[in-house]
Amino acid sequence: MKERIVEIVEDFLKEHKQEVNYTIEYPKEEKFGDYSTNMAMILASKLKRNPKEIAKEFVDFALNKSDGLFEKIEIAGPGFINFYINRSAFSQQLRNIACDVEAYLKPQLKSTKKIQVEFVSANPTGPLHVGHGRGAAIGDSIARILSFCGYKVEKEYYINDAGLQMQLLGLSTLVRYKQLLGIDEALPEEGYKGEYLIDIAKQLIVEYGENLLNKDEDEAIQICAKKAGDTILNDIMETLREFRVEYDKVFNEKKLYENKEIEESISLLKQKGALYEEGGALWFRSSQFGDDKDRVIRRSNGAYTYFASDVAYHRNKFLKRNFSEVIDVWGSDHHGYVKRVKAAIEAMGIDPERLKVVLVQIVNLLKGGEKISMSTRKAQFVELRDVMKEVGVDAARFMFLSRSIDSHLDFDLDLAKKQSNENPVYYVQYAHARISSILEQLNEGVDKNADTSLLKEKEEIDLIKSIIRFKELLEKACIQTEPYFVVKGLLDLAEKLHRFYNKHRVIIEDENLKRARVLLVWVVREVLRTGLNLIGVEAKNKM
Incomplete structure (x- = not known):
């Protein structure tokens, strides 16, 4: 019915040889009909005419064109046109x-678009918390909706497993391992303090006994990082499966290094004249593409930044796997990252509009009317799995989606359990x-x-x-x-x-x-x- 109204409005505008941006909406009050449009007022400002005169002209036009669809059409206020659909049409x-x-x-x-939806993609450094839960519900639902609407959709999880965070995870796990063996050693200040690492350290003792103490520390850290990363990732994936989220592909950041894709991406940016050296570091001219400043892509010590991985990853999505469109679901704390990634895509010759970044706002958990205090840095957070156990998967998913993506969400645990x-x-x-x-x-x-x-x-x-x-x-x-x-x-x-x-x-x-x-x-x-x-x-x- 709305489509039919659009057709009639468009025919009217064609007769006047005009194109205007109008809206067709549901009136807030039932007495104003089933649909309403502001077309007459928008057109009036363009033609310098009285909007009510245009509205009256349109009403006569629409009633002749509608084949009995409308019971009546009325003009309201300064020139709104209200449509009352004939009940027999319903x-x-x-x-x-x-x-x-x-x-x-x-x-x-x-549309035959091939769309990738990448979401959650939490570092395998700890269990999923409620913030990840909202991102999972949103990303998975976006993919379901797009697939239902006829698009070819692929769901992907990206594992950041090649950077400093994994080193810190390995070191933190090694310290827990030593503590369990009676060695008094403090966790690194920037390390991971969650209790879950104690359980992983216990598994390492079962597997290695005290042998890790005799290994070179770098080797021991790598062993601990792999064990912790694999264990945590398995837990993440199991949690997501319980949350009814299944992925088509899991992509490892390490592959970008192993397959030389970071070097290839840098080479492409060099060809495009988008890089320069300064202070021994390699910089990307992101300010030329809408970012607020240029960004380091390779540090003066030769190490690549996280940004370098992201550039290579998105080149892989668009130029190697040929997705028509990519939807990245990120936490709201990544808002400053959007422009630089889009800048890199544009610099590589890819239309930046093909990347859509969905920023998910924070979740506040409420219990007994009080907000539950959470801090990921202090390892004080509520795990997604605990929320699922308390309210169930259905309630958790529904509540995570009960506000628009760009709105903060107050998740009332007591309400979610009410029958x-x-x-x-x-x-x-x-x-x-x-x-x-x-x-x-x-x-x-x-x-x-x-x-x-x-x-x-x-x-x-x-x-x-x-x-x-x-x-x-x-x-x-x-x-x-x-x-x-x-x-x-x-x-x-x-x-x-x-x-x-x-x-x-x-x-x-x-x-x-x-x-x-x-x-x-x-x-x-x-x-x-x-x-x-x-x-x-x-x-x-x-x-």
């Missing part, structure tokens, strides 16, 4: 949707379960040829509107890579279902109306199931 639309619900929901984007309508995930899952319970009571199946024109009650029409709106929100979620829009659509649909359920019975004596209502709630259940799957939450049949 019931007819339900029949069309019921033919193939999934096909109806899929946006008609007609009531206050808990948003329970509210949506209960809507699905309610419909499943109704359908279980039927002796016959769903009649897709039911007479939907019998659906005239406000709550019935509101449900159909909510289905249509869910499709629009899903397309928005795909285009803007924002899973929150799916959550928003699910909550709206659940609310309309509960409101309908509390006022009307489905299984009634009027056979024709019963079949129409059964078809309606069946379509709602299919939409709820699809939406929940897109965010990795189970669609429950019983609660």
Whole structure:
């Protein structure tokens, strides 16, 4: 229906030989119709005409073009145009949707893009915390949504396993190993202080006894780093699998060194004239590409920076694996890194718009109304696995997505455990379960040829509107890579279902109306199931 309104508006603008950026939105109040546009006001400022005159001209034009779609079109305020859809159009639309619900929901984007979504990618230096959990829920849901919408999507985890952090991990583990053997040695100030390293050090004692004490310290650190890194990475991947996240590929930073890809990337940047030497270091001219200053890519001691690895990694994504588009999901603390990576991509001759960086804002955990204090530096954080154990995977994933990506999230653990309508995930899952319970009571199946024109009650029409709106929100979620829009659509649909359920019975004596209502709630259940799957939450049949 929105698409039809767009067509009519575009036809009107073509007749006036104009192009303007207008919006078509849902009015905040029901009395202002089903859709509203500001087109007349935008066009008026361009044509230097009265917006109400343009609106009146458009109303006559639209009513002639609409083939009975509109019950009426009204002009409001300074020139808003409000569309009231004919109720029979909604019931007819339900029949069309019921033919193939999934096909109806899929946006008609007609793209063959090959997209990579890289997310979480936490250094294997400690267990995943709640911040990683939000990034995992967002990244995985973005990939699910894009795949549903027809894109070829590959999910990737990038392991930073070649830098100073791994050396610090190895040293910290070695110190824990020595402490367990009775040697009094303090952890390095910048080292890792988490208790999890004690368990890894115990495993090293089982494997090596005291033999690591007799080895060269550098060798001992490397042994400890590998053991700790492998153990932690296995734990990370197991946690993510429990969180319903599966990757298509795991990429090791070490491969960039082993395959000489860092040298190749530097050679390419040199060919493009994007590097210079100063003070013995090699610098990238990132300020020429929108960054606030130039960046060191190789230090004066010959060691490559983390930035060098990132340049090579993104060259690999675009020029070696030929992804049409890359979506990196990073923590908000990486916001300063976006410009320099995009600058390097542009310097290598790649359109920087092909890289989209999604910055995930922080999570505050609340319990008993109080914020839980967390600090990764002091190893004081709540592990993702602990949150899953406390509230369940469904609640955790849903709550992580319950605010837009660029908003901070207050995750109320007590709310997430409630078996009531206050808990948003329970509210949506209960809507699905309610419909499943109704359908279980039927002796016959769903009649897709039911007479939907019998659906005239406000709550019935509101449900159909909510289905249509869910499709629009899903397309928005795909285009803007924002899973929150799916959550928003699910909550709206659940609310309309509960409101309908509390006022009307489905299984009634009027056979024709019963079949129409059964078809309606069946379509709602299919939409709820699809939406929940897109965010990795189970669609429950019983609660």
